[in-house]
Amino acid sequence: MRQMALIELVDISKSFDGELVLDEFNLKIKENEFITLLGPSGCGKTTTLRILGGFETPDTGRVMFQGEDITDLAPNKRQINTVFQKYALFPNMNIAENIAFGLKISGKSKEYIKDKVKYALKLVNLSGYEKRSVDSLSGGQQQRIAIARAIVNEPRVLLLDEPLGALDLKLRQEMQYELIRLKNELGITFLYVTHDQEEALTMSDKVVVMNQGYIQQMGTPEEIYNEPENAFVADFIGDSNIIDGVMMEDRIVKICGCVFPCIDEGFGKKKPVDVVIRPEDIIIGKPGEGILDGVVTSNVFIGVHYEMCIEAGGFEWLAQNTVSYPVGQKVSIRVTPENIQIMNKPQSEDEEALALDE
């Protein structure tokens, strides 16, 4: 039997004051899955979560939960908890009361609540903060309390809206680890929102890249990173070189006037395409050894490796290498065929959306 989707968004459209924010949005979330919505600011991520949480009604389309239509169900009747982007802690209650809020409503015993609060605080690294007031906590601490307040209820689905945005790198990594452990331990389905692509790639089972209310690409982190479907995804997921090219025939693409062998087929002959090459896939060698000759124009050490710009064939290539080539040095570049990713050029936004809708 095919695994049934736990949550399904069907043809959701939503506009605010005549401005379309979500356009025929479709998404299926399986039980126990960790799905991340990734996209630039204002692309409709929070709106999607708010529709799922029941705080916004879609103009058209349905929200399904275990096969049942919950589009018009009140938020307090949904087995979904949210970690809000703006924390939304209750300022008139102390930290313990904040975390206990949902447990109290579901009528848990005093002992159970006390244990749970303690456990949740330990989980977010804030043991002993029970009696503190909300105002006395830093932004990052408040954010962690918001997480604790949602997870103590052990909901079927947890919606997290940039829950680690206010944390420093080390704490963020710790919390990422904790969240994943929690998900596996409690069997909660996670819908996670972030605009940090690294976070999306490391944590999720499935990444949904959004832009302007459309899904640009949906897939595993590896698929999204290695085979971006269009220039937007390629550009958004990590640094890359996106270059105009012409597909001469199957397995041959012409970039900057030079012919590169590649492994893509079926684009037709003499067809303009977008070519994506990741900076770490550019192989630097002595002049004449590669396909294109050029000169290094900048070189920055960014930890682990050097990031260099190489002017070659009228294009500024971004390259990463553990070996440093000084500025001004003449070099050559080449790319192995399987690291060249060919994409169709989007004709227009509408067509791009149509292509993605199918």
Added chain:
Amino acid sequence: MKKVLKGIYLALIILFLYLPIFTLMVLSFNEGKTMNAWTGFSFRWYREMFSNRTIMEALGNTLTIAFWAAAAATVVGVMACIGLNAMKEKHRSFFMGLNNIPLLNADIVTGISLMLSFLLFGISLNYGTVLFAHITFCIPYVILSVMPKFRQLENHTFEAALDLGASPAYAFFKVVLPDIMPGIISGFLLSFTMSVDDFVITHFTRGAGINTLSTLVYSQVKVGIRPTLYALSTVIFAAVFVILILVNIISNKREEKRA
């Protein structure tokens, strides 16, 4: 030198503000009836005041009307704020403008128009009409002091409560109400003061038999004010003074607790 000048200036202002009341207080303890001679200390006028039925009735009316008017206006006003808060910006500012008009309106216009409306609908003027009139003019004050609190509500706390399973009513009483409480209290106190203070509107909407303190004083001016009214004024002043101090202490405590 500068310090001395500052001190003198402050003393002058305080004198200016409180000398009249102080005069009244002193005179309320005067044995004799005249205003221009001190004939000895006595509680005579206080005794007379407490045994005077008209004064006691007027005092009772004033306090009960002020309390019920403030209470009713607070409930109506808070509910109005909930509605206003849910409105779109454009509509909200329109209705807030509408709310401000009665505040700027001259009391005499409000008073006469209320009286005319009561008479038009065949309602005879009595305690009820005064109370109704007071509720009417208190509501805008409540809205004015509660609305800003609604606007500063912590982002989305109401939604967060719903999200955690609270019913809308539970979420309102547990999460929203505590946050807007300072606004509600000041709205209530403001209404109470406005109601106690009012003469003009009460004058036009009261029936023949009923008096509040302000209308009583007004009617006594014609026959000559007796020092019992000084005593009454002193008691009211002292009461207000104590209440103000209490309110200040309470709100200071709250601040400390939050900090």
